[in-house]
Amino acid sequence: MNRKKMPLLLMLTAGAVTCIITFIMKYPIIWKLVTLLVVLVIFYMLGSILKWILDAFEKQNEKAALDEGEVIEKETEEERKGSDKETE
Secondary structure: OOOOOHHHHHHHHHHHHHHHHHHHOOOOHHHHHHHHHHHHHHHHHHHHHHHHHHHHHHHHHHHHHHHHHHHHHHHHHHHHHHHHHHHO
């Protein structure tokens, strides 16, 4: 799954919400900009951490699927050996 743009989308959404709230609350322009900068930095870092965690989970799931696939192959080989002994 493509998660490359997730931190950017999270950051921009939080920035848009911040702009709307600071506009409604009638903050001075300098406070609007400072608040927006802080929110953008914090949410970019949170999005990057979230992306990293989700990528780590995906790697673990892929590894587990590969390991499970190997177990199934070994079981089928053992079953084949077992069926060969029964025919003898």
